[in-house]
Every structure is written in structure tokens, then in C-alpha cells.
Amino acid sequence: MEFKIFIDVLFKEAKKVGFEEYEVYYTDSESLSINIYKEEVDKYKLTNSYGLSFRGKIGNKIGYSYTQILDKDAIDMMIRNAKESALAIENNDIQFIYEGDKDYKEIESYYTELENINPEKLIELGMQMEKECKLLSDKVHNFSACGIGYSNSKYGIINSKGLNLENKSNLLTAYVCPIIKDGENMHDGMGYAVATSLNEVNPKKIAEDGVKEALSKIGAKSIPSGIYKVVINNEAMVSMLSTYAGIFSADATQKGLSLLKDKEGEVIASSIVTLVDDPHLYKGLGSVSFDDEGVATSKTELIKCGVLNTLIHNLKTANKENKTTTGNGFKASYASPVGVSPTNFYIEPGDKTFDELLEEVGEGLIITDFAGLHSGANSITGDFSLAAKGFYIKDGKKTFPVEQITVAGNFFKLLKDINRIGTDLKFPMSSVGSPSVIVNELSVAGK
Structure with a gap:
């Protein structure tokens, strides 16, 4: 069935069975991946995928359903499943179908x-x-x-309130x-x-x-256990920040999965730390003009000079706290409900080059890689114990490579212990970015 006809029929049937408001979200993507091994093509994979989800509102309950096929049977199935799921919801969370905003920033994401x-x-x-x-x-x-x-890829939102967006x-x-x-x-x-x-x-x-x-890893060796002043390089800091990004979600605090609940206005980091979510970053991998609820996006300073300004919200989490959404209502996939996720999420750079960071440390450790973040880091308490690699710093210079060490600490304390931030902001194939930072001290278990 042709797409526009499918939507028209779907919306007509949704209204007929009692949905007061309704919306579709669709994705259409193509990807080509080529793997090379010993100068020959080892794998050549072309993937096409399409999916469409429907959500409809009855009272304050919203039911979800989805399909990969656009035909009359799919319409009947989606209407039935969405209505059943809406009527089965037992919580009292208010859900929203958004009417849209007046203006949306133009984002360059297609080349x-x-x-x-x-x-x-x-x-x-x-x-x-x-x-x-x-x-x-x-x-x-x-x-x-x-x-x-x-x-x-392209994705879009169309709803009964007149919203029609595509990216x-x-x-x-x-x-x-x-x-x-x-x-x-x-x-x-x-x-x-x-x-x-x-x-x-x-x-x-x-x-x-x-x-x-x-x-650079040739000759790597362990170092004695102790407390070290540390430079966490940009890529290692990105892996740390990615692991703990979820604690800044209002959905996590409302579910008791983040220690940042009711911490807005409090100092949670060093005064030189500003953490932002910027959906309009030039050529950012997470740059987008609207979220998956149709809300116009804007830059959010989560931490400003060490103070927690806000968490990130979608429409539902913002309503629970009588606040305004930050435009961070996103789906994990077309088949998922709307959650809360960052866009381009990063620590703003400072004024010191990487070499100047080393000079300031004098003697200590550069960490270039954390391993075991999924098992060795607790995203709720902030505690971590991670295998790490890097280099030793002597007389303000990078010297021999270091391996076979374990670094332990707490993410919340680490944020407060940052005393210098580099200029080398980097997004390593990711929408999460960071410059290199100096941390006052970290516990290192070595030889």
C-alpha cells in the first residue's frame, strides 16, 4: 500500500475505534559495510530496513504497536494491539501526542x-x-x-494534531x-x-x-600500586562519560536509578566543568532539529561551572516534575516507546593543550584506555574498578607505556576532582565527546 494512503486509512480506523489522538513514527534506512582482510573483501553486506510504529491515546493512556509491512492486515493488527496495550496500562503517567513547535532549526545532516x-x-x-x-x-x-x-537513513513523525516532520x-x-x-x-x-x-x-x-x-605500546609495563595524579585522555574520558550518561536522565532519577534525584542547583562537579547536550552541533553525529516526540531541540547546559542545572527530559518526565521538556524524547528503535536520551553530549573544552596538561602534572599517569566498563562500573553508585592502559608522566613528558593496572574510583568524585581541562575536545566515532582532563588523584593497583 502506498505510504500516504496507508497513513490516511490507519488514522481513519484509529479514530473509529476510539483513539482521541494518534501518531506514526517511521524509519527507512540503508547501510553498506565492507570488511577487508589481507587486501581482499572478507565481507560485503548491504542492509535495507523499514519500520513504522503507531501510538494512540485513549484517556491518558497511550498504546503502542508497530509493523514492517504496509497493508490492510497491518492496519487492523496495529489498531488492535495498540488499543489492547493502552487499556492494559495500570500506572497513571500522563502521556502526550505533541502538536509541534513554531520553529525548527535547520540542521545539516545529509550530504x-x-x-x-x-x-x-x-x-x-x-x-x-x-x-x-x-x-x-x-x-x-x-x-x-x-x-x-x-x-x-530518514525518519519522520506524522500525527493527528497536524505535525508532519522528516529528517x-x-x-x-x-x-x-x-x-x-x-x-x-x-x-x-x-x-x-x-x-x-x-x-x-x-x-x-x-x-x-x-x-x-x-x-606506542611496545615495552609496556606495570607500575607500583598507589595514588596517582592522572591525565585521562579525551578518548578514555569519552568511554567513562558514555558509561555514566544515563544518570543525567530524568527518567532514571524518577525510577530511582540515579543519585542525581533532587540535586538541581547543587554543586556536583569541579567549578571548571560545564557539561552540555547540543543537538545543533555542526556535523555532530547526534545533531537533529526535533526529537522523536516532535519537540524542537535546543542546547542544554546540564552542568554549568560545576552546578547541576537540569537533567534531560521528554514530555512525560517533564510533566511529572512540572517542568519543560529539554527535547530529549528519543526512541531506541522504531519499535520502542519514547525514552530519554542525549544528543551530542560533551564536556566543554578548557584552555590547556595536552602537552600543557602533562607539564602541569609533572609526574603521574596518562590513561588512554579503560576496559571492562560494562561489568566494572556501577552506573547507579558511580563506583568503578577498571583495567586500564596508558603512559607514565615524568618531568612533564610522556615516557614509557603502562599496562596491567586497575584503576578504582567513583564517577561523582571524579567530576569534582577535575582541576584542569584540555582544548582537545574529541568525538571518537560517537555523539559523546570530551577533552582530556587532569584528575587530582585516582587509586591504581599495579605490581
């Missing part, structure tokens, strides 16, 4: 330069990344991964993970690019980043 890319060109670039790695060092022994991919986005990613052999020891590294045109994919630069990282 015509990426249209009609020849897959052969992508394969060529992928193979070139492997070749460049081998040219850079005879220590390159193998690859744990090498790939390049393109994604193209398109596309992106190109490339990465290589060389493994070097040094005697009996193996070390890996990673180079990558997130691009909006083919010209932005530089195989030599990507290979250099991967090989350089792998080579």
Missing part, C-alpha cells in the same frame, strides 16, 4: 557528496588502508579489523586496526575517520594513526 558512491571506490580505499599500514612498519603482523561503510542523514566511516608483533608480544592500534565526503577519507592518515598507536 549530497555521499550520494551514489561507487562501492568499488570504497573497496579500493579499504584495501589502501591495509597497504599503508604495512608500508609504515615491518612490525605490522596482522589486522584485527579493517572496514569502510556508508549509511543513509534525512547519511555518513561514511572508515577504520583500520593493525596488530604489530614485537618479539613474542602483540599490540594493536586503531585509526579511523568519520566523513561527509570521499575526500575526507585519507587512507595514509588513518593507517598512520593506527600504526602509531600500536607502536
Whole structure:
């Protein structure tokens, strides 16, 4: 059935069975991923997916249903399932079908330069990344991964209040993970690019980043246990921030899953820390003009100079607290209910270069990688105990690589212990970003 006809019939049937308000959310995406191994195509995968969800309101209850097929049987099924799920809801949370906002900011998330890319060109670039790695060092022994991919998607919202929004986005990613052999020891590294045109994919630069990282790990050793002053580099800080991003959701506090409940207006971080959610960030992977409820997005300062200003909200969580939504009502997929999620979520950069951070520390530790974040970090209490890697700092300079250490602490205390922030804000293939930071002290278990 043609899309517009499907929506018209669906809405007509929804009204007929008693839904007072109703809405559809749809996604249509295509992705191409190419994996290279030993300069040959190891995997070539083209994926197309389409899905449409319906939600309808009866009283203050909203029922959900979804389909991947647009036909009359799907309409009957969706209406029936949505009504049954609405009537089965026992809580008293007020739900909303949004009428829309007057203005929506224009966001550049679709790039015509990426249209009609020849897959052969992508394969060529992928193979070139492997070749460049081998040219850079005879220590390159193998690859744990090498790939390049393109994604193209659109999604939209149409409802009975006259809202009709659509967004398109596309992106190109490339990465290589060389493994070097040094005697009996193996070390890996990673180079990558997130691009909006083919010209932005530089195989030599990507290979250099991967090989350089792998080579830097040669000679790694543990260090004595103790309390160290630490520089957490930007990528490691991103992994930490990603793990604890959920505590800033009002949905989490209302469910008792975050210690930030009723903490607005209190100091929860160092006075130099400002944490923002910016859906309008230029070329941000999470940039969008509206959320999945149709609310116009805007920049939110969650932490301003160490003080918790606000949590992020959707319409339901904001209503519970008599507040205004921050435009963070998002679905995990078309088949999911609306939750609360950040967009481009990051700590604002400071005024010190990475080298200046090392000089200020004098002697201490650089952490470049945390491992075991899913099992070793408690997102409610903030406690963590994580395997880590990095480098030792001596006389304000990076010296030997460090491994076989475990770093323990608490995320809430870590935020308060940040005493300097770098200029090197980075979003490593992610919508979460951070610059490098100096933390006053962390407990390290080593040899």
C-alpha cells in the first residue's frame, strides 16, 4: 500500500475505534559495510530496513504497536494491539501526542557528496588502508579489523494534531586496526575517520594513526600500586562519560536509578566543568532539529561551572516534575516507546593543550584506555574498578607505556576532582565527546 494512503486509512480506523489522538513514527534506512582482510573483501553486506510504529491515546493512556509491512492486515493488527496495550496500562503517567513547535532549526545532516558512491571506490580505499599500514612498519603482523561503510537513513513523525516532520542523514566511516608483533608480544592500534565526503577519507592518515598507536605500546609495563595524579585522555574520558550518561536522565532519577534525584542547583562537579547536550552541533553525529516526540531541540547546559542545572527530559518526565521538556524524547528503535536520551553530549573544552596538561602534572599517569566498563562500573553508585592502559608522566613528558593496572574510583568524585581541562575536545566515532582532563588523584593497583 502506498505510504500516504496507508497513513490516511490507519488514522481513519484509529479514530473509529476510539483513539482521541494518534501518531506514526517511521524509519527507512540503508547501510553498506565492507570488511577487508589481507587486501581482499572478507565481507560485503548491504542492509535495507523499514519500520513504522503507531501510538494512540485513549484517556491518558497511550498504546503502542508497530509493523514492517504496509497493508490492510497491518492496519487492523496495529489498531488492535495498540488499543489492547493502552487499556492494559495500570500506572497513571500522563502521556502526550505533541502538536509541534513554531520553529525548527535547520540542521545539516545529509550530504549530497555521499550520494551514489561507487562501492568499488570504497573497496579500493579499504584495501589502501591495509597497504599503508604495512608500508609504515615491518612490525605490522596482522589486522584485527579493517572496514569502510556508508549509511543513509530518514525518519519522520506524522500525527493527528497536524505535525508532519522528516529528517534525512547519511555518513561514511572508515577504520583500520593493525596488530604489530614485537618479539613474542602483540599490540594493536586503531585509526579511523568519520566523513561527509570521499575526500575526507585519507587512507595514509588513518593507517598512520593506527600504526602509531600500536607502536606506542611496545615495552609496556606495570607500575607500583598507589595514588596517582592522572591525565585521562579525551578518548578514555569519552568511554567513562558514555558509561555514566544515563544518570543525567530524568527518567532514571524518577525510577530511582540515579543519585542525581533532587540535586538541581547543587554543586556536583569541579567549578571548571560545564557539561552540555547540543543537538545543533555542526556535523555532530547526534545533531537533529526535533526529537522523536516532535519537540524542537535546543542546547542544554546540564552542568554549568560545576552546578547541576537540569537533567534531560521528554514530555512525560517533564510533566511529572512540572517542568519543560529539554527535547530529549528519543526512541531506541522504531519499535520502542519514547525514552530519554542525549544528543551530542560533551564536556566543554578548557584552555590547556595536552602537552600543557602533562607539564602541569609533572609526574603521574596518562590513561588512554579503560576496559571492562560494562561489568566494572556501577552506573547507579558511580563506583568503578577498571583495567586500564596508558603512559607514565615524568618531568612533564610522556615516557614509557603502562599496562596491567586497575584503576578504582567513583564517577561523582571524579567530576569534582577535575582541576584542569584540555582544548582537545574529541568525538571518537560517537555523539559523546570530551577533552582530556587532569584528575587530582585516582587509586591504581599495579605490581
